[in-house]
Amino acid sequence: MNQNIKCRNTLLASTVTSVAAIMAGCTPSTVPISPTPAPAKEPPVASRPAPPALPLVSGANDPRAYRTDAARHIYGKNAERIFHGQLPALLYAIGVLEVDVDGQGRITRLHWLRPPKHAPEVIAEIEKTVRQAAPFPTPVRMGRVTYTDTWLWDKSGRFQLDTLTEGQL
Numbered sequence: 001m002n003q004n005i006k007c008r009n010t011l012l013a014s015t016v017t018s019v020a021a022i023m024a025g026c027t028p029s030t031v032p033i034s035p036t037p038a039p040a041k042e043p044p045v046a047s048r049p050a051p052p053a054l055p056l057v058s059g060a061n062d063p064r065a066y067r068t069d070a071a072r073h074i075y076g077k078n079a080e081r082i083f084h085g086q087l088p089a090l091l092y093a094i095g096v097l098e099v100d101v102d103g104q105g106r107i108t109r110l111h112w113l114r115p116p117k118h119a120p121e122v123i124a125e126i127e128k129t130v131r132q133a134a135p136f137p138t139p140v141r142m143g144r145v146t147y148t149d150t151w152l153w154d155k156s157g158r159f160q161l162d163t164l165t166e167g168q169l
Contacts, residue, residue, distance in 0.1 A: 056105060058137035060145070067147040069137045070099070071163040077133040083158035087168045093119040093153040095126060100146045105135035113148065122153050 056073065060066035075082055093116035100109035110130060116122050139145040150162035160166065 056135065056137040058139050059141060060139060061141055063142075063145050063147045066101075066137075066139055066142070066145045067149055067163050070101070070147055071149060071161040073136055074129065074133050074161065075164060078129060081129075081158050083152075083154050083156070083160050084166070086166050087152055087154060087160060089169050091152055091168075092155040093122040093151075095123065095151045095153070096148060097126060097130070097151060098146060098148045099130060099136075100144070101136050101139060102144045103138065105138045107131060107134045107136070108144075116153070119153070122151075125157075126151050126153075126159075 058066055058069040060069055094114070095112065095116045096114035098109075098111040098113055099107060100111075102108050107130060110127055112123070152160045152162060152165060152168075
């Protein structure tokens with residue numbers, strides 16, 4: 001008798017397990033039964049075209065205030081290249097760059113006040129970074145602006161701008 005109960009419990013357990021496994025595979029179907037092809041899947045996020053950027057506007061009244069808007073703009077375009085935290089005591093390069101921005105946020109001129117002459121590759125990379133960040137916020141109150149910022153360049157290739165720096169060790 002004991003063996004019959006044990007056998008019945010084993011059979012019942014295996015039936016419940018089988019039914020549960022079958023039920024787990026069942027989901028409500030929303031796929032049409034007709035032989036129409038399934039709609040195309042959306043491409044992965046990385047391959048989708050970026051939505052058009054909203055126009056950037058700066059309400060700055062003077063070049064010093066605009067410099068903060070421009071620095072934030074550059075940081076936003078280069079988040080993975082920003083040096084986070086305090087910079088080391090010895091930097092690879094320091095450069096002071098003057099940037100002219102027209103009324104539409106386009107770069108019209110780059111002028112080095114203090115180029116890091118020992119690191120021409122940094123000069124080229126900074127100029128490329130600024131040009132690729134265009135268009136800059138439109139200086140609506142000034143019409144056009146010339147602002148200056150200091151680039152603090154680490155040997156890793158990451159940087160901070162003096163306007164938004166977290167300091168040095």
